[in-house]
Amino acid sequence: MASATPTRIIAVANHKGGCGKTTTVVNLAAEFGRMNLSVLVVDLDPQSNASLHIGKKHPSEVTVTCAELLLSETEKLPLAIHEETHIPGVSLMYGSLNLGKSEDDLKDGTPRPSEELRDKLSPLMGVYDVILIDCPPSLKLLTSNALAAATHLIIPIESGSQYGMYGVTDLMKHVSKIRRINPGLQLLGALLIKHDERQTVCKLIEGTAQEQIGKLLPVRIPTSTKVNQAAMAQTSLHGMDRTAKVTREFKQLAALLAAELKLNGKESNDE
Ligand SMILES: Nc1ncnc2c1ncn2[C@@H]1O[C@H](COP(=O)(O)OP(=O)(O)O)[C@@H](O)[C@H]1O
Ligand SMILES: [Mg+2]
Structure with a gap:
């Protein structure tokens, strides 16, 4: 299916574990899918949580994952x-535990080890409207590959934790380095996850994120038990509870990004 708009590749990256990368990838993908956009999720995390969440197969049964x-x-x-x-x-490109080994092999066996994913995805340009890349919790070669292949970047930040900004300066330095090989990489912004504006820690993290990252997405994702419930039920937040606040925030985020990225989706009317 050829797409009228150029493919946007959004990397969702932050080497801090548990800050909401996979949740963001899965629910943005679901909302873009609901807007009749064609969407591919690329799972670059050896832990393969996105694949376990949305895939119909177990990653260990898949012959060609991102690792291969x-x-x-x-x-x-x-x-x-x-x-x-x-x-x-x-659609999904599965993650795999073998990604760890692939990362080592890339380092030793490829002339431009950070640019393999970009090369591998290049035939898909114009095929999908959006490709979302779920990154592992590290700043090593897999994340470099995601950032080198991406047109856009979202940085989820766990707002409800005093350690939410830990390591962000390293991430921003890494992004600057990657811009040498991917000068067009655009920061869409930091996305505050588990945010509660009444909590002092959230206000502090919001201020620091604005200062250190420079750009905040205008949506705040609240804490919700629906997030874990949806993952356990292998559905999206929309599939779990379409009226929950957390669902509405992801829906709004997808609509904002679709407008900013000029994605020509049609809102489905299945509400
Ligand atoms: N808004 C939220 N409210 C409650 N729990 C959340 C929220 N976002 C993520 N979580 C939970 O926090 C954990 C880490 O989220 P995840 O998206 O897997 O982070 P990462 O991919 O960065 O490691 C998961 O158990 C997830 O279900
Ligand atoms: Mg994850």
Whole structure:
């Protein structure tokens, strides 16, 4: 299916674990899918939480995951794309525990080890409206590959934790370095997760994120038990509870990003 708009590749990155990367990827993908956009999720995390959440197969049963694709020729690309997932309109490139080994092999066996994913995804330009890349909790080669392939970047920050900003300056330095090989990479902003404006810690994190990252997305994701429930039920927040505040915030975020990125989706009317 050829798309009228150029493909936007959004990396969701922060090497801090548990800050909401996977939740953001899955629920943005679901909302973009609901807007009739064609969406691909690329799971670059060895822990493969996005694959376990939306995939119909167990990552260990998948022959060509991101791990194999990164080390292979582009011919394997069609085998790496799985159109059947638990989320309508969303395709998946599975993650795998083998990604750790692929990262080591890339370092030793490739001339431009940070640019393999960009090369592997290049035939998909114009095929999907949006590609969302879920990054691992590290700033090593897998994250570099995601940032080198991406057109845009979202940095989730756990607002409800006093350690939410820990390491962000390292991340920003890493992003600057990657811009040497991907000068067009645009920061969409930091996304505050588990945010509660009544809490002092959240206000502090909000101020520091604005200062150190420079750009905050105008949506705040609240804490909600629905997030874990949706993951356990292998559905999106919309599938779990379409009227919950957390669902509405992700929906608003997708609409804002679609407007900013000029994605020509049509709002589905299944409410
Ligand atoms: N808004 C939220 N409210 C409550 N729990 C959340 C929220 N966002 C994420 N979580 C939970 O926090 C944990 C970490 O989130 P996750 O998206 O997996 O982070 P990461 O991918 O950065 O490691 C998961 O158990 C997830 O279900
Ligand atoms: Mg994750």
